[in-house]
Amino acid sequence: xxxxxxxxxxxxxxxxxxxxxxxxxxxxxxxxxxxxxxxxxxxxxxxxxxxxxxxxxxxxxxxxxxxxxxxxxxxxxxxxxxxxxxxxxxxxxxxxxxxxxxxxxxxxxxxxxxxxxxxxxxxxxxxxxxxxxxxxxxxxxxxxxxxxxxxxxxxxxxxxxxxxxxxxxxxxxxxxxxxxxxxxxxxxxxxxxxxxxxxxxxxxxxxxxxxxxxxxxxxxxxxxxxxxxxxxxxxxxxxxxxxxxxxxxxxxxxxxxxxxxxxxxxxxxxxxxxxxxxxxxxxxxxxxxxxxxxxxxxxxxxxxxxxxxxxxxxxxxxxxxxxxxxxxxxxxxxxxxxxxxxxxxxxxxxxxxxxxxxxxxxxxxxxxxxxxxxxxxxxxxxxxxxxxxxxxxxxxxxx
Amino acid sequence: xxxxxxxxxxxxxxxxxxxxxxxxxxxxxxxxxxxxxxxxxxxxxxxxxxxxxxxxxxxxxxxxxxxxxxxxxxxxxxxxxxxxxxxxxxxxxxxxxxxxxxxxxxxxxxxxxxxxxxxxxxxxxxxxxxxxxxxxxxxxxxxxxxxxxxxxxxxxxxxxxxxxxxxxxxxxxxxxxxxxxxxxxxxxxxxxxxxxxxxxxxxxxxxxxxxxxxxx
Numbered sequence: 001x002x003x004x005x006x007x008x009x010x011x012x013x014x015x016x017x018x019x020x021x022x023x024x025x026x027x028x029x030x031x032x033x034x035x036x037x038x039x040x041x042x043x044x045x046x047x048x049x050x051x052x053x054x055x056x057x058x059x060x061x062x063x064x065x066x067x068x069x070x071x072x073x074x075x076x077x078x079x080x081x082x083x084x085x086x087x088x089x090x091x092x093x094x095x096x097x098x099x100x101x102x103x104x105x106x107x108x109x110x111x112x113x114x115x116x117x118x119x120x121x122x123x124x125x126x127x128x129x130x131x132x133x134x135x136x137x138x139x140x141x142x143x144x145x146x147x148x149x150x151x152x153x154x155x156x157x158x159x160x161x162x163x164x165x166x167x168x169x170x171x172x173x174x175x176x177x178x179x180x181x182x183x184x185x186x187x188x189x190x191x192x193x194x195x196x197x198x199x200x201x202x203x204x205x206x207x208x209x210x211x212x213x214x215x216x217x218x219x220x221x222x223x224x225x226x227x228x229x230x231x232x233x234x235x236x237x238x239x240x241x242x243x244x245x246x247x248x249x250x251x252x253x254x255x256x257x258x259x260x261x262x263x264x265x266x267x268x269x270x271x272x273x274x275x276x277x278x279x280x281x282x283x284x285x286x287x288x289x290x291x292x293x294x295x296x297x298x299x300x301x302x303x304x305x306x307x308x309x310x311x312x313x314x315x316x317x318x319x320x321x322x323x324x325x326x327x328x329x330x331x332x333x334x335x336x337x338x339x340x341x342x343x344x345x346x347x348x349x350x351x352x353x354x355x356x357x358x359x360x361x362x363x364x365x366x367x368x369x370x371x372x373x374x375x376x377x378x379x380x381x382x383x384x385x386x387x388x389x390x391x392x393x394x395x396x397x398x399x
Numbered sequence: 400x401x402x403x404x405x406x407x408x409x410x411x412x413x414x415x416x417x418x419x420x421x422x423x424x425x426x427x428x429x430x431x432x433x434x435x436x437x438x439x440x441x442x443x444x445x446x447x448x449x450x451x452x453x454x455x456x457x458x459x460x461x462x463x464x465x466x467x468x469x470x471x472x473x474x475x476x477x478x479x480x481x482x483x484x485x486x487x488x489x490x491x492x493x494x495x496x497x498x499x500x501x502x503x504x505x506x507x508x509x510x511x512x513x514x515x516x517x518x519x520x521x522x523x524x525x526x527x528x529x530x531x532x533x534x535x536x537x538x539x540x541x542x543x544x545x546x547x548x549x550x551x552x553x554x555x556x557x558x559x560x561x562x563x564x565x566x567x568x569x570x571x572x573x574x575x576x577x578x579x580x581x582x583x584x585x586x587x588x589x590x591x592x593x594x595x596x597x598x599x600x601x602x603x604x605x606x607x608x609x610x611x612x613x614x615x
Contacts, residue, residue, distance in 0.1 A: 157595055188594070189586075191496035191615050214494070218598060256595050281472010281590045 009110075009118030021121065021305055024150050024312065025103055028123050028303075031149045035142060037101040037125050042078035044105065045069050052077060053267060059109045071107040074302065079126050080294035090129040093296040097135070098128040103305075117306065124287070124302030131297035133241070136271045136289060137248030143275045143285055143301055144254055150312050152277040152284075154254050157217075158245065159261030161268045161288075163226075163238040164213065170232035171206040173197070181210070182262040188214040205231070216259035220252070226259055245271055267293055273301070280311040325387065326358040327367040332391055336367070339390035343367070367391070415455040415600055418469055418477030420462040424585055427499045428478040429457075431614070435607035466491060466588070475593035476601065482562055482583035486523045492594045494605045495587035498613035502562040506530070506578040507569060509551055512558075520550030521560040530560065530580045548572055 006012070013021070029039065048060055048068040058070040072078060083098060084091040090098055103123040110118060125142060127135055140156055147154035164185060168178055177196055184193035190211050197207055212229035216222050226239055239259075246252055261272055272288030287301020323342040327333035328351070333343045344363060346354045351368045355375050358366045364379035365372055365387060372387050374380075417432070419425045432455075433439050439452040449458040458474060465479035466489035478497065482504050504526065508516070520541045521527045527540050541556055550556040551574060562583065563569065563576055587608055594601060608614055 155596060187491065187493045188589075189493040189496075192493070217595065218602070258595070276592045276596060278596050281470075281475075281592045283592065 007118075009116070011117065011119075017309070020312075021309055024305060024308055025121070025123060027149050028146060029101065029103065031145055032101040032125050032142065035099075035138075037099040037127075040079070040082060040100045040102055041104070042072070042075060042082055042102065044072055046072050046078060049077070053264070054108070057108045057110055059107050072104075073106055073108055075102050075104070075106070075122060075124060076126070076290075076300065076302075077294060079128075079300075080298065083128050083295060083298075087129070091295055094129065095297070096129045099125070100128070101125045120307075121305040122302050123305055124300055126298060126300035128295055128298045128300075131270070131289065131291050131299070133244035133248060135299060136245045139287065139299055139301060140245065140249075140255070140271075140273055143273055143287065146303060147275050147277055147284055150308060152280075152311060155256060155276045155278065156254060156273055157256040157258045157261075157276070158242065158271060158273045159258040160238050160242045160271050161262055161264070162241070162270060163235055163259050164262040166235040166238050167210060167213065167230060167232060170234055171202055171210055172200075173202070173210070174200055185210075185214050185260045186262040188217075188260060190214050214260045217257060219256065220246070222257045222259060242271065269293070270299070275303075277311055282307060284308055284311060323361070323363050324383075325365045325367050325372070326354060326361065326363045328354050329367050329370055332367050332370055335393055336387065336390055339393075341387065341390060414451065415476070415597065416474045417455045417457050418465045418474035418479075419457055419459055420465055420479060421459055422462075424462070424478065424480075424500050425459065428497070428585065431478075431497055431499065431608060431611055432604075434611055435604055437604065463487070469588050469590050472590045472592055474590065475597055476587065476589045476604075478585055478587055480562075480583050480585050482523065482526075482581065484586060484588065485581065485583075486526050488525065489588075490591065492589040492591055493586045494589060494594075495608045496615050497585045497587055497608065497611070498615065499585040501582070501584045502564045503576070503579045504560065504581045504583060505563045505576045506558055506560055506580060507548070507551065507563070507574050508558045508577050510573050510575045514557065516558045518556040519558045519560055520547050520556035522547060523560055526580065527560040534578075548574060 046069065048058065048070040049055060052058070054073040058073050061069045061071070063069050079100060079102065087098055090096055101124070103121065105119060106122045107119050110116060127139055140158060144154045144156050164182060168181065173181055177200055180196045181193060184196055193214060194207070194211060197210060209230050216226050223239055223243060227236060230236065246255065249255065267290055268288045269291045270289030273286070274283040275285040276283055284307065285301055285303035287299070289299035291297050323344045325336055325341060325343045326346050327336070327343050328346045328349065333345065336343045344361070346357060348354050348357050354366055354368055358375045364376040365374055365384065372384060372391060374384055419428050429439055437454045439454060439457070442450050449456060458468065460468065462479060462483055465477045466484055466487040468474040469477045469491055470489045480500055482502070484491070484493065504523065516536060516538045518539050518541060519527055519531065520543050522543060524540050524542045531538050531540070541550070543550060547559040547561045548568060551559050552572060560580065566576065569575060587605070589601060
């Protein structure tokens with residue numbers, strides 16, 4: 001077996017990082033649980049599907065029957081499969097909400113450049129079986145709360161690729177130019193957009209209207225700008241849809257609009273959104289509505305836990321999770337652990353050696369022969385008193 | 400203050416952070432940004448890689464590194480050639496074509512060469528591979544970082560893909576431009592999060608830059 005380097009884009013997770021990641025993961029799981037999203041699991045191995053949007057980025061494996069398997073690149077297709085199996089009526093078009101949450105590893109077979117890992121943890125939710133403004137708003141609410149619950153200030157930008165698609169239809173942008181035009185709009189690149197549209201021979205008024213789209217981002221005023229700049233009723237109906245979602249918010253101060261969101265035009269069919277936090281230059285979360293792509297009515301979002309950890313690390317110190325007591329006494333250790341204290345079992349058996357072991361490990365207290373003592377003078381008498389109360393099982397100290 | 404450093408990074412000051420490429424484009428970019436209303440002091444005699452220029456913190460770097468700094472959000476915005484952006488494949492907002500540093504990215508060969516191209520040397524391996532794929536060539540691509548014309552002259556490669564501004568260097572070395580792959584100008588690029596979260600400062604700047612002569 002090779003003792004060499006890890007595969008590109010993979011990493012070890014040391015205790016500090018593992019603890020912080022689990023802490024974030026728990027906060028998110030509890031948040032989604034509190035909003036009624038049930039946890040499900042799906043296999044990490046999938047049948048390789050060349051039509052999957054990320055097929056080009058999947059790690060492939062040969063199955064023993066000569067079939068091709070792939071490590072999952074995201075959860076959405078497997079969850080859709082799960083819904084088709086568990087809720088055939090919903091998969092057949094019945095209007096009934098199914099709320100699921102998931103968390104697990106995904107793998108992307110990409111060049112691990114630009115600080116991207118190839119193995120990372122994705123957490124997300126899906127709200128399946130309903131397609132209306134209230135359902136869209138619920139997901140945007142939760143996108144905002146996902147950022148807030150980890151202690152960051154949320155900003156969520158909301159867009160609707162249906163708006164760009166309707167504008168392309170109305171202006172008569174030929175199919176062969178649509179990907180390039182959508183890409184230019186998404187990059188806010190008016191100069192490139194006018195170059196892409198030039199060979200299409202569109203009416204001047206249509207080109208002018210399309211060239212206004214890259215600048216349609218900002219606060220609520222963007223909707224009014226769009227209504228004056230864009231002449232096409234079908235595109236304006238897509239704005240009505242977006243306004244319907246925004247009306248669901250009593251406080252929209254943390255929301256922003258971007259009508260030039262135009263990625264994956266053929267996948268997303270309704271509202272899309274991304275969450276940010278100030279002073280962190282990458283989106284923390286992204287999602288949207290994809291009715292008809294995999295299920296008749298479905299929307300959801302996912303976030304990468306490792307990136308979220310980087311954003312959190314800039315703002316907040318790690319919570320206190322270091323082991324507190326090194327114990328020679330198993331019965332006492334059990335009582336302390338029951339009170340939520342992290343207790344490590346001593347490997348030495350002589351009291352003096354146990355104290356030395358504690359000092360070596362940086363653990364401030366030892367429990368020897370039923371007695372707690374501080375090995376680190378800086379550990380504090382108040383903390384010792386708290387631990388002693390936990391040791392005697394004195395839950396009602398205030399009585 | 401001479402540019403925040405250390406653990407907190409350049410962001411600590413809360414100022415707008417601009418990534419600019421070293422050399423002539425840096426001077427032209429600073430001029431365009433000043434004309435657009437930013438108060439930017441020239442850099443002092445020091446050799447600091449980042450400096451507080453007044454309305455923004457300027458960080459100076461190699462052309463090819465600008466997309467990385469802006470995409471990862473260390474800089475809010477920057478100036479970089481479209482050729483570099485296309486090669487990097489970055490996902491940035493590119494709201495202004497500054498019209499500066501206009502050049503072509505071209506396939507270049509020794510004058511009169513008629514043999515099939517078998518090996519192409521370039522600083523742009525991604526764009527070159529895509530171009531060769533488009534024209535149905537099976538030539539191999541060699542990545543170089545310096546003077547790629549040298550590859551043709553020494554026989555390392557039988558063609559190069561590189562930027563051409565005036566064509567003077569080509570003429571001097573008896574090389575000719577065989578095909579134009581792309582046109583490039585300097586772009587004002589913006590981190591996608593900053594574009595939204597710091598729009599109070601960036602929106603007016605983008606509008607003013609677009610009004611500069613030659614920009615759009």
